[in-house]
Amino acid sequence: MPPEKISSLQNPRVKQLVKLRDRRPRDEAGVFLVEGYRQIRRALEKQVALSELYFSPEWFLGENEPALIAQAEAAGAKLFELSKDAFAKVAYRERPDGLLAVAPQWRRTLDELALPAAPFLLVVEAIEKPGNLGTILRSADAAGCQAVIVCDPVTDIFNPNVVRASTGVLFSVPCIVEESQRVHAWLKARGIRTIATTPAATELYSNADLRGPLAVIMGSEQYGLSEFWLKNADLPVRIPMAGQADSLNVAMATIITLFEAVRQRS
Amino acid sequence: MPPEKISSLQNPRVKQLVKLRDRRPRDEAGVFLVEGYRQIRRALEKQVALSELYFSPEWFLGENEPALIAQAEAAGAKLFELSKDAFAKVAYRERPDGLLAVAPQWRRTLDELALPAAPFLLVVEAIEKPGNLGTILRSADAAGCQAVIVCDPVTDIFNPNVVRASTGVLFSVPCIVEESQRVHAWLKARGIRTIATTPAATELYSNADLRGPLAVIMGSEQYGLSEFWLKNADLPVRIPMAGQADSLNVAMATIITLFEAVRQRS
Numbered sequence: 364m365p366p367e368k369i370s371s372l373q374n375p376r377v378k379q380l381v382k383l384r385d386r387r388p389r390d391e392a393g394v395f396l397v398e399g400y401r402q403i404r405r406a407l408e409k410q411v412a413l414s415e416l417y418f419s420p421e422w423f424l425g426e427n428e429p430a431l432i433a434q435a436e437a438a439g440a441k442l443f444e445l446s447k448d449a450f451a452k453v454a455y456r457e458r459p460d461g462l463l464a465v466a467p468q469w470r471r472t473l474d475e476l477a478l479p480a481a482p483f484l485l486v487v488e489a490i491e492k493p494g495n496l497g498t499i500l501r502s503a504d505a506a507g508c509q510a511v512i513v514c515d516p517v518t519d520i521f522n523p524n525v526v527r528a529s530t531g532v533l534f535s536v537p538c539i540v541e542e543s544q545r546v547h548a549w550l551k552a553r554g555i556r557t558i559a560t561t562p563a564a565t566e567l568y569s570n571a572d573l574r575g576p577l578a579v580i581m582g583s584e585q586y587g588l589s590e591f592w593l594k595n596a597d598l599p600v601r602i603p604m605a606g607q608a609d610s611l612n613v614a615m616a617t618i619i620t621l622f623e624a625v626r627q628r629s
Numbered sequence: 630m631p632p633e634k635i636s637s638l639q640n641p642r643v644k645q646l647v648k649l650r651d652r653r654p655r656d657e658a659g660v661f662l663v664e665g666y667r668q669i670r671r672a673l674e675k676q677v678a679l680s681e682l683y684f685s686p687e688w689f690l691g692e693n694e695p696a697l698i699a700q701a702e703a704a705g706a707k708l709f710e711l712s713k714d715a716f717a718k719v720a721y722r723e724r725p726d727g728l729l730a731v732a733p734q735w736r737r738t739l740d741e742l743a744l745p746a747a748p749f750l751l752v753v754e755a756i757e758k759p760g761n762l763g764t765i766l767r768s769a770d771a772a773g774c775q776a777v778i779v780c781d782p783v784t785d786i787f788n789p790n791v792v793r794a795s796t797g798v799l800f801s802v803p804c805i806v807e808e809s810q811r812v813h814a815w816l817k818a819r820g821i822r823t824i825a826t827t828p829a830a831t832e833l834y835s836n837a838d839l840r841g842p843l844a845v846i847m848g849s850e851q852y853g854l855s856e857f858w859l860k861n862a863d864l865p866v867r868i869p870m871a872g873q874a875d876s877l878n879v880a881m882a883t884i885i886t887l888f889e890a891v892r893q894r895s
Contacts, residue, residue, distance in 0.1 A: 405873075502881065507871030530875055569892045603891060605773025607671075609796055615768065618881050619888045625869060626835045626889070 366418075366442035372452050376443065380417065380453040380463065386519055390468070395521035397464040398456055400424070404431055405531030406466060413440040415465040419450030422461030431462070440464065455523050468521055471539045473549045476510050481576050482555055483624065486512045486546060488592060489583040490613065493518050497528020498614040499581070503536055506621035510537040512546050517583065543591050550578050559596030560616055561588050568600040573624035581617050632684075632708035638718050642709065646683065646719040646729065652785050656734070661787035663730040664722055666690070670697055671797030672732060679706040681731040685716030688727030697728070706730065721789050734787055737805045739815045742776050747842050748821055749890065752778045752812060754858060755849040756879065759784050763794020764880040765847070769802055772887035776803040778812050783849065809857050816844050825862035826882055827854050834866040839890035847883050 369376060382388040383396050394414065397406050406413060416435045418428065436442055445453065453463055485503045490496045496518050503511045513520055520538050541549075550557055558571060559580040573579075580596055582588030593599065602619055604611060611619075635642060648654040649662050660680065663672050672679060682701045684694065702708055711719065719729055751769045756762045762784050769777045779786055786804050807815075816823055824837060825846040839845075846862050848854030859865065868882055877885075 498881070501872075501876040501878075504872030505868075505870055505876035505881070531873065532876060535873065567895075602888070603895065604771055605891075606767075606770030607797065607801065610767040610771035610798060612767075615764070615771070615884050618884060622868070622885045622889075623892070625871075629833075629835075629869065 366444045368444045369449050370446035372449055374449065377445075377449055377453055380465075383465070384455055384523055386522070389521055390519070393468050394465050395468055395526065396455070396523045397466050397526055398454065398462065398523065399460050399527070400428065400431060400462055402526060402531055403435065403462055403464050406464065406534050407431070407434055407438060409531075409534035411466050411534050413438065413464040413466050415443065416440040417443045417445050417450070417453060417463045419445040419447060419461040421447040422450055422459050424460045428462060435464065456527070471537055473512070473539055473541060473546070476537060476539070478509055481574070482553070482578075483508050483628065484510055484512060484555065484578040485617070485621065486514060486557075486578050486580045487617070488514045488543060488581065488589060489517045489586070491517045491584050493522045493524030494528045495584060495612065495614045496520070496522075497525045497530070499617050500525075500529040500532040500536060500538065502614070502618040502621055504532040506618075506625050508536065508621065510539060512578075513538060513540045514543040514546055516540055543589065547591070547595050556598070557596040558620070559588055559592050559599050560602060560620055561593060561599050562601055562604070564599035564601040566598065566600045568602050568620050569623050571598055571600045573627045577624060579617070579620050579624065581613055581620075584613050632710045634710045635715050636712035638715055640715065643711075643715050643719055646731075649731070650721055650789055652788070655787055656785070659734050660731050661734055661792065662721070662789045663732050663792055664720065664728065664789065665726050665793070666694065666697060666728055668792060668797055669701065669728055669730050672730065672800050673697070673700055673704060675797075675800035677732050677800050679704065679730040679732050681709065682706040683709045683711050683716070683719060683729045685711040685713055685727040687713040688716055688725050690726045694728060701730065722793070737803055739778070739805055739807060739812070742803060742805070744775055747840070748819070748844075749774050749894065750776055750778060750821065750844040751883070751887065752780060752823075752844050752846045753883070754780045754809060754847065754855060755783045755852070757783045757850050759788045759790030760794045761850060761878065761880045762786070763791045763796070765883050766791075766795040766798040766802060766804065768880070768884040768887055770798040772884075772891050774802065774887065776805060778844075779804060779806045780809040780812055782806055809855065813857070813861050822864070823862040824886070825854055825858050825865050826868060826886055827859060827865050828867055828870070830865035830867040832864065832866045834868050834886050835889050837864055837866045839893045843890060845883070845886050845890065847879055847886075850879050
């Protein structure tokens with residue numbers, strides 16, 4: 364069946380795609396946006412069931428788009444061909460490449476996680492900037508964490524800029540959204556040690572033992588760790604800082620801590 | 630003397646400020662832009678001689694702007710008050726705060742560097758994205774590098790987005806632009822060991838000895854290290870990667886390597 368063609372900027376599907384940039388309509392519909400060739404290819408590789416694929420050949424940058432569209436259709440996505448103008452309206456990227464998909468949101472729980480004997484987890488609290496959350500997901504993937512647990516999110520994991528900044532890691536590393544108290548109780552029940560990074564700590568992160576069952580806890584950009592985690596983490600550690608106070612942001616502090624753990628655990 | 634007032638979008642100064650976003654006019658004029666309260670404050674703290682300060686009270690976000698303007702004027706900056714529209718035209722930030730300064734470019738040379746007995750330097754080659762170069766400068770500051778040497782730049786260090794992403798580190802950490810061959814000869818003459826990060830290396834970065842006189846060499850986003858540095862660096866090292874191949878970008882690889890050096894050197 365040939366794809367439905369859409370050229371009107373007033374088409375309800377066009378309007379809905381624009382709405383999905385915002386969290387409430389996204390959560391109400393239970394879906395999120397995946398834009399661009401690379402992201403869509405990664406979603407398909409990870410068996411994400413794209414429900415709809417919108418494409419606009421006038422925006423294509425390469426020659427592989429038709430194959431990707433065919434693959435998405437074979438995997439169950441409904442296809443829509445958009446005019447150049449209509450695609451310009453639905454695209455949220457600065458330089459669109461004529462491909463935008465809709466995928467179902469998922470909700471994983473802590474108890475679904477399949478963990479090894481010595482789990483290596485990352486817990487982040489109330490991250491505000493989508494770019495930071497995406498970079499943090501990449502860091503956890505590179506470091507080999509089995510999951511990222513997002514506590515009390517300010518930015519939700521299905522924000523289009525998280526999807527983009529994660530370069531597809533959102534589709535591969537299990538990402539669980541849960542309240543801090545429940546996460547703490549769950550970690551404690553499983554004997555997973557919690558290491559929390561805060562400038563107020565006296566112990567250097569590299570002097571702490573980061574082997575064995577481990578969860579690294581990182582606070583938000585503006586406020587750092589909450590009172591809850593400062594009080595309840597097993598060990599607060601700090602990263603030494605030679606320069607101006609704000610040279611390390613949360614994404615940078617995360618990758619430093621995770622890779623020190625990788626070094627110790629190898 | 631009260632500041633000159635500008636409201637016309639056709640004013641030659643307004644036009645020149647817009648031009649300074651681009652490299653050629655910036656280099657021809659030998660100046661660069663510093664936008665926003667925090668950046669301007671940091672520039673003044675570091676005795677950067679701002680030549681001009683453009684302000685527009687209708688955009689101010691706080692109450693400290695008049696004090697900063699007075700400080701800039703006392704330090705020698707010529708003041709200009711812009712109408713709301715005129716400022717909107719010259720601002721390059723998404724959310725302007727009514728403050729934009731012009732500063733003279735500098736050109737430091739390797740031989741001007743004052744180095745300790747065991748220097749700790751970062752060398753980056755042909756970085757393309759201003760955001761990455763800014764983040765890399767922050768990392769070098771946090772790690773306590775004495776200088777960042779930018780070889781064969783694609784993005785120049787005075788790009789407004791480098792200035793912004795560096796959160797003022799551009800004004801504090803010496804940043805030298807030089808050709809790779811000259812940098813290599815200079816390092817060699819001073820007995821500074823070069824460690825180059827590349828996925829093709831067999832040695833793990835954390836198994837290498839990163840103490841003593843050290844320069845960490847990082848390649849560009851798209852092409853990695855050039856043949857020149859791959860051939861001439863003393864030791865190629867790699868960062869272990871558990872996830873998908875592109876999870877670590879150059880800024881992340883830089884901070885991992887620099888902080889392993891910090892750990893070993895402390």
